[in-house]
Amino acid sequence: MLELAAHILDIAENSVRAGAELIEININEDTIDDLLSIEIIDDGQGMKQEEIKKALDPFYTTKTVRRIGLGLPLLADATQRAGGHFNLESQEGKGTTVQAHFGHSHIDRQPLGDIINTLIILIAGNPDVDFVYKHKYNSRQFKMDTRNIRKEIDDIPINHPEILKYIREVSEEGFNDIKQ
Numbered sequence: 001m002l003e004l005a006a007h008i009l010d011i012a013e014n015s016v017r018a019g020a021e022l023i024e025i026n027i028n029e030d031t032i033d034d035l036l037s038i039e040i041i042d043d044g045q046g047m048k049q050e051e052i053k054k055a056l057d058p059f060y061t062t063k064t065v066r067r068i069g070l071g072l073p074l075l076a077d078a079t080q081r082a083g084g085h086f087n088l089e090s091q092e093g094k095g096t097t098v099q100a101h102f103g104h105s106h107i108d109r110q111p112l113g114d115i116i117n118t119l120i121i122l123i124a125g126n127p128d129v130d131f132v133y134k135h136k137y138n139s140r141q142f143k144m145d146t147r148n149i150r151k152e153i154d155d156i157p158i159n160h161p162e163i164l165k166y167i168r169e170v171s172e173e174g175f176n177d178i179k180q
């Protein structure tokens with residue numbers, strides 16, 4: 001995977017498969033302490049202790065179509081190559097939190113990529129799931145919460161093209177604002 005946005009898509013898709021109703025994606029960029037962290041929190045079915053251990057093994061997957069599960073090991077590997085570390089916490093019946101920390105300016109740190117597009121793909125494909133996206137850049141922060149958007153749109157489905165367009169626009173605006 002070339003970009004962090006692709007990792008985020010994979011990790012959030014794990015959350016969807018785990019039956020999550022709410023998925024939080026937190027990105028924290030701190031250029032002063034030179035850190036970039038990504039946190040994905042879900043309220044899905046979680047994992048047993050032994051599943052957590054196995055999940056970091058690239059040959060473990062509960063999917064039946066393919067026998068190699070790569071999402072978590074690839075992200076863990078990407079953090080290590082960029083002077084960072086990886087953390088997986090999960091509680092059966094409660095949910096899962098994945099944290100990936102990177103050296104912000106590390107030469108091997110993958111670029112963020114099109115994170116807004118990842119968000120739109122997730123919302124478009126999973127209209128019954130709520131997503132919160134928080135992006136912090138030093139002291140500035142932007143937040144998008146589909147639960148708030150749902151309140152504004154009444155009966156229109158969240159994955160209606162016009163609504164997705166609106167979410168893309170406000171997210172891009174927020175994203176550009178915090179980086180200025």
Ligand SMILES: Nc1ncnc2c1ncn2[C@@H]1O[C@H](COP(=O)(O)OP(=O)(O)OP(=O)(O)O)[C@@H](O)[C@H]1O
Nearest residue numbers: 014015018046055061062063069070071072073096
């Ligand atoms: N958020 C989560 N909640 C519950 N179980 C999870 C979660 N994330 C991962 N898992 C478990 O860990 C396994 C490994 O996940 P990983 O993303 O590494 O591989 P995969 O999703 O099976 O395959 P791939 O990502 O390569 O398509 C999953 O099959 C699933 O059983």
Ligand SMILES: [Mg+2]
Nearest residue numbers: 010014071072
């Ligand atoms: Mg996966």
